[in-house]
Amino acid sequence: MDALATTLGDISSVIWGPFVLIPLLLGTGLYLTIRLGGLQLVKLGASLRLGLLKRKDAGAEGDISQFQALTTALAATVGTGNIVGVATAIGIGGPGALFWMWVTGLLGMASKYSEAFLGVRYRGTDAAGEKSGGPQYYLERGIKGPFGKFLALFFAIAATLACFGIGNMTQGNSISANMENSFNVAPWVTGLVLTVLAMAVLVGGIKSIGKVTAGFVPVMIIFYVAAALYILIANVGGIPAAFAQIFTDAFTGTSAVGGFAGSAIIIAVQFGVARGIFSNESGMGSAAIAAAAAQTTHPVRQGLVSMTQTFIDTIIVVTCTGLVIITTGVWNMTDPETGEQISAALMTGQAFSYGLPGQWGHWIVTLGLVMFAFSTILGWSYYGERNIERLIGRRAVMPFRVVFSLIVFVGCTTELTAVWNFSDMMNGLMALPNLIGLLIMSGLIARETKWYLKNDPKLEADKAQIEDFMAGRPGWAEWKSGDVVGSSHKYGGDVQEPDPIR
Numbered sequence: 001m002d003a004l005a006t007t008l009g010d011i012s013s014v015i016w017g018p019f020v021l022i023p024l025l026l027g028t029g030l031y032l033t034i035r036l037g038g039l040q041l042v043k044l045g046a047s048l049r050l051g052l053l054k055r056k057d058a059g060a061e062g063d064i065s066q067f068q069a070l071t072t073a074l075a076a077t078v079g080t081g082n083i084v085g086v087a088t089a090i091g092i093g094g095p096g097a098l099f100w101m102w103v104t105g106l107l108g109m110a111s112k113y114s115e116a117f118l119g120v121r122y123r124g125t126d127a128a129g130e131k132s133g134g135p136q137y138y139l140e141r142g143i144k145g146p147f148g149k150f151l152a153l154f155f156a157i158a159a160t161l162a163c164f165g166i167g168n169m170t171q172g173n174s175i176s177a178n179m180e181n182s183f184n185v186a187p188w189v190t191g192l193v194l195t196v197l198a199m200a201v202l203v204g205g206i207k208s209i210g211k212v213t214a215g216f217v218p219v220m221i222i223f224y225v226a227a228a229l230y231i232l233i234a235n236v237g238g239i240p241a242a243f244a245q246i247f248t249d250a251f252t253g254t255s256a257v258g259g260f261a262g263s264a265i266i267i268a269v270q271f272g273v274a275r276g277i278f279s280n281e282s283g284m285g286s287a288a289i290a291a292a293a294a295q296t297t298h299p300v301r302q303g304l305v306s307m308t309q310t311f312i313d314t315i316i317v318v319t320c321t322g323l324v325i326i327t328t329g330v331w332n333m334t335d336p337e338t339g340e341q342i343s344a345a346l347m348t349g350q351a352f353s354y355g356l357p358g359q360w361g362h363w364i365v366t367l368g369l370v371m372f373a374f375s376t377i378l379g380w381s382y383y384g385e386r387n388i389e390r391l392i393g394r395r396a397v398m399p400f401r402v403v404f405s406l407i408v409f410v411g412c413t414t415e416l417t418a419v420w421n422f423s424d425m426m427n428g429l430m431a432l433p434n435l436i437g438l439l440i441m442s443g444l445i446a447r448e449t450k451w452y453l454k455n456d457p458k459l460e461a462d463k464a465q466i467e468d469f470m471a472g473r474p475g476w477a478e479w480k481s482g483d484v485v486g487s488s489h490k491y492g493g494d495v496q497e498p499d500p501i502r
Contacts, residue, residue: 008421015428022273025283028435029107032114035446040109043304044311046459051305059463062295063131066305068210069294073287073309075213076167076379077280078221078317079372080174083365086321087347089272090331095242096249098322100272105314108282109307114438114445116306118142119288120299121448121479127394130206133292134383135159135285135430136390139437142444151433152390155285158433159387162426167380168404169411169419171373176412178349182366191412194374199405202381203398206293209378220371221317227364228320231328231355238327245326280313284427285434289386290379297463298470300452304459321348328354377408448473 015021033040055067064072089097115135122141123133136159140152172194176187201212232239250272281287287306296302325331330351333342342350352361381404388400411419438445455461455469470476 002417005418005421008418008425012421012424012428015425015432016273018269021428021431022269024435025104025111025273025431026107028283028438029104029109029111032110032438032442032445033107035442036110036113036449039113039304039449040106040307040311043453043459044308047304047308048311050301050459051308056295057297057301057463060295060297063206063293064210064295065214066294066296066302068214069290069302070305070309071213071217072206072210072290072293072379072382073306074217074221074312074379075209075375076286076290076383077309077313077376078217079171079376080369081280082313082317082321082372083348083369084174084344086318087325087331088344090322090325091341091344091347093269093272094249095245095322095326095331096247096251097269097272098319098326099246099250100269101314101318101322104273105280105282105310105318108280108314109310111283111435111438112280112287112310113303113307114442115283115285115288115434116291117299117303117445117449118438118441119292120294120296120302121475123292126389128397131293132386132389134289134386135434135437136289136387137292138288138441139433142441143437148437151437155430155433156387156390158426158429159286160384160391162423162430163380163384163387163404164407165419165423165426166376167383168377168407169414169416170423171376171380172408172411173414173416173419175370175373178366178369181346182349182362187413188409191409194377194412195405195409197374198377198381198408199402201378202401202405205385205397205401206382209382210293213375213378216371217375220368220375221312224364224368224372225317225320227352227356227361227368228324231324231352231361232320234355235327239323242323242326246322280310280318281427282310283435283438284431286380286383286430289383292386297466298452300449301459303449324348324355325351330354381405 051066051070056065062069086098086101089101093100118138119133119135122138123131124137126132136152136156138152139155140148142148143151172191175194176185176190179185179190180187201208287309291302291306294302294305296305325347328351330342330347333350334340349362349365352365353359355361356364381401384404385397385400388396451473452470456466461469467480
């Protein structure tokens with residue numbers, strides 16, 4: 001297992017190195033930001049209002065509301081990456097890594113918008129009448145020829161494998177380790193409880209997941225952010241210095257205690273970007289799968305709602321975690337017993353313990369991680385089942401839900417060094433075909449986005465108004481009629497997919 005972990009770590013380092021995924025990820029986000037006219041900044045307010053306040057489009061078809069699609073995607077992304085991932089990035093790359101997590105998030109909002117737009121634009125309906133979409137479909141349907149099919153199948157295989165790592169075993173392992181450390185609960189007990197809870201929710205499919213996440217996710221985020229803000233207010237005098245250190249170290253590099261001596265800027269960039277995408281998943285294509293199930297009257301509208309997920313995840317939750325770690329000074333402290341740097345798994349808990357009275361900080365981080373990680377299991381189960389449906393068919397969905405639930409127990413009770421490295425590798429392999437596809441289809445994305453926003457700049461148009469100004473647009477009649485893949489038409493029974501949109 002040690003040899004396997006080392007090999008996977010080496011492969012992951014290449015994928016996430018300075019010559020493969022990092023420039024592609026940042027470059028794609030920057031390119032889409034330019035082509036879309038800084039959409040993530042210009043339309044952020046209207047998008048938050050649409051997703052958080054209005055929450056749904058009246059008369060639109062789909063399986064879950066826009067808000068439920070948003071919370072399902074948030075459930076999948078607000079997880080251990082927001083607690084352990086941030087600590088890992090700062091612990092190894094120094095405070096400057098947080099800056100690169102911000103950059104990844106801001107540019108990633110354009111990528112997140114684009115993939116969610118395509119997820120709805122090319123969604124179909126499976127044999128059970130449920131919406132099914134994401135890179136596993138839009139890469140093939142939006143890109144002509146065998147190359148598009150290759151990208152789609154590559155993504156589907158990588159996503160199916162990744163869901164058992166990033167979306168299952170690593171989350172369960174983090175929960176059981178923290179429950180044992182904080183409350184002395186045996187890992188097998190945690191594993192059994194989580195398995196039963198997961199199965200109870202997952203057998204109901206996306207509608208059950210959407211209902212749970214819509215009520216659960218907002219509460220858990222507010223709970224965690226409120227505790228972080230309390231600490232930051234108590235340490236308000238250290239915030240300016242923390243920001244100064246973040247921006248300075250982002251371009252000079254800092255050696256963390258016990259980390260790499262003379263850590264250079266590339267380490268801050270590498271771990272900031274890698275843990276940034278681990279946290280918000282922008283560019284990976286995963287959120288497009290949840291977006292495809294949304295009840296929306298136009299792909300642009302759900303794309304904008306989905307875009308706010310990255311803002312909430314990275315600019316709000318990740319920032320709170322990072323600033324607490326830096327302002328309390330925990331990021332470069334050593335363990336008094338071992339003399340080594342405090343591990344990433346314990347760093348955030350230690351920072352909250354310093355900032356809150358008694359054991360409150362430790363308990364809040366533990367409970368926050370439990371809620372974050374369990375919600376990630378729910379969200380990623382849906383991502384996995386949609387890719388299983390793409391590879392095998394609808395008949396495999398229910399067996400997948402059962403197996404996925406049982407694997408949670410394995411994650412809670414097994415040492416997972418190799419799985420963490422495997423998860424990093426699979427994340428990268430998911431992102432590669434998706435980012436290539438976003439670049440190829442960027443013209444379609446920009447063209448349709450500009451047309452829609454020209455006619456509905458404040459996102460206030462109703463279904464009839466959208467029908468009026470979209471009439472005659474290429475692909476619109478087909479999308480509405482159900483004659484081609486990507487329609488919003490509800491089918492019954494087995495579905496024979498028509499020819500792809502070209």
